[in-house]
Amino acid sequence: MNAVTAKARRASAFLTVFLKEVKENLRDRRTLTSALLTGPLLGPLLFVMLINVALNREFEKAEQPLKVPVIGAEYAPNLIDALKAGGVVPQPAIANPEQAVRKQDADVVVRISADYPKAWRKGEPVQVEVIHDSSQRDTATAVERVSKLVEGYARQQGAMRLVARGLSPSTAWPIAVARRDQATAQARGVLMFGMLPYFFVITIFMGGMYLAIDLTAGERERQSLEPLFANPVPRWKILAGKLAAICAFSCVSLIITLAAFAVIGPFLPTEKLGMELNLGLHFGAHVFLLMLPLVLLLAGLQSLVAAFAKSYREAQTYLSLLLIVPALPSLLLSVLPIKAQGWMYAVPLLGQNLGVMRLLRGDGIESQQLLFCLAGTLAAAIVTMLITAQLYRSERLAIST
Incomplete structure (x- = not known):
């Protein structure tokens, strides 16, 4: 027991x-x-x-007007109008854009070359600089937004030049990339x-x-x-x-x-x-x-x-x-x-x-x-x-x- x-x-x-x-x-x-x-x-x-x-912060940035200093805005009035249509509010030029971006005084700065009008009339490629600091994650939305507007305007003008010369816009883009995303929403x-x-x-x-x-x-x-x-x-x-x-x-x-x-x-x-x-x-x-x-x-x-x-x-x-x-x-x-x-x-x-x-x-x-x-x-x-x-x-x- x-x-x-x-x-x-x-x-x-x-x-x-x-x-x-x-x-x-x-x-x-x-x-x-x-x-x-x-x-x-x-x-x-x-x-x-x-x-x-x-x-919510990113969505607000994408929807609100974006203030961007523009250097040389007088050289490309049509480009400035396209930026305005996309929600960008051009600001006065600043003296040192690189330093301003590094110090986060500006998220992104657009600089238009002084030879823009001359090159544009000749039908030559022109350069528009989008100055930013990729190490600043907070500026990614603004940079992407401005870049897409500039690139969209460039494609539109390029297509118009081809049409003026009697060519199809598809001539400049012989290959169309079609992305098929297989990722589900989840x-x-x-x-x-x-x-x-x-x-x-x-x-x-x-x-x-x-x-x-x-x-x-x-x-x-x-x-x-x-x-x-x-x-x-x-x-x-x-x-x-x-x-x-x-x-x-x-x-x-x-x-x-x-x-x-x-x-x-x-x-x-x-x-x-x-x-x-x-x-x-x-x-x-x-x-x-x-x-x-x-x-x-x-x-x-x-x-x-x-x-x-x-x-x-x-x-x-x-x-x-x-x-x-x-x-x-x-x-x-x-x-x-x-x-x-x-x-x-x-x-x-x-x-x-x-x-x-x-x-x-x-x-x-x-x-x-x-x-x-x-x-x-x-x-x-x-x-x-x-x-x-x-x-x-x-x-x-x-x-x-």
């Missing part, structure tokens, strides 16, 4: 540790703020606000919302970070690990209970983030860009499935790193440095666009990133890709947990000094 009771106690040890850690951390405002507020809600809200502000949204995978990963990380610190380095600093380890319970069950608590907070954090994006998704001005973005239940369920093994991996990794720290502050420093790791796949894909191969889905973090990108494009995830993603990340999670379990066997883990 005593043997049965002992086994029952050991069997319930996991659940006891899990419930204890969850209840204690539900009373910790710092953990709740990080796991259920800062990451899950603040991230999506900031994302939507930034996207809306950026897009696929075009990937170009702008490609950072979403990072938001999901960072939410998982932040959801369990403070809990992982408190359950290892925090208890070590408070010297509460030693009495916990003194109980007649296998160390791996204690670790399993702590990891389950971390995973629970991370999963709740991820669910809140997915729900937040589903709610605020319709408020994104994607229709103005001819895009379509579906962040509803189907998208959220697939993302949660993709991220589930990553929850285990990050929980084990955070516990492993925090176990090497002797104080809460030291563990916080270590995990802050570890925070760089989730950003690597997104940075890699933005700098070096690659064609996804099957084996890449088995690489933790990279596989989740590629999977979410396919969901954003509306392509769906093939069963083989999903299997590779789940199996690869789960294998890495098991290895990490085994290493952490081995560390938990050491008596030095309970010593804070």
Whole structure:
């Protein structure tokens, strides 16, 4: 009878540790703020606000009259009229246009050569300079707008010259390029919302970070690990209970983030860009499935790193440095666009990133890709947990000094 009771106690040890850690951390405002507020809600809200502000600003620039200093406007009155018709308001000439553009006193400056009238009468090519600074991203819309107006006027005048000489305008353009864009409206949204995978990963990380610190380095600093380890319970069950608590907070954090994006998704001005973005239940369920093994991996990794720290502050420093790791796949894909191969889905973090990108494009995830993603990340999670379990066997883990 005593043997049965002992086994029952050991069997319930996991659940006891899990419930204890969850209840204690539900009373910790710092953990709740990080796991259920800062990451899950603040991230999506900031994302939507930034996207809306950026897009509305670009749309206003494209629709409002554009003030552009013009040097030599008296040499090409017809070109100036064409610019005015396109919404450009010519401004007085400035002495040093290159310096003005570099100092951002002007987004773009048009300079017309003094020999413009003479060359135009002779039917010779004339040059119109559009002076700008390509390193200033804020000026891209203005530069594109002015360039298209000048080029459009040039094509129109060129066609009129050919007609005056009895030639068809098509003579100057023997080849017509017809672009056939195969991207769907949803696929075009990937170009702008490609950072979403990072938001999901960072939410998982932040959801369990403070809990992982408190359950290892925090208890070590408070010297509460030693009495916990003194109980007649296998160390791996204690670790399993702590990891389950971390995973629970991370999963709740991820669910809140997915729900937040589903709610605020319709408020994104994607229709103005001819895009379509579906962040509803189907998208959220697939993302949660993709991220589930990553929850285990990050929980084990955070516990492993925090176990090497002797104080809460030291563990916080270590995990802050570890925070760089989730950003690597997104940075890699933005700098070096690659064609996804099957084996890449088995690489933790990279596989989740590629999977979410396919969901954003509306392509769906093939069963083989999903299997590779789940199996690869789960294998890495098991290895990490085994290493952490081995560390938990050491008596030095309970010593804070």
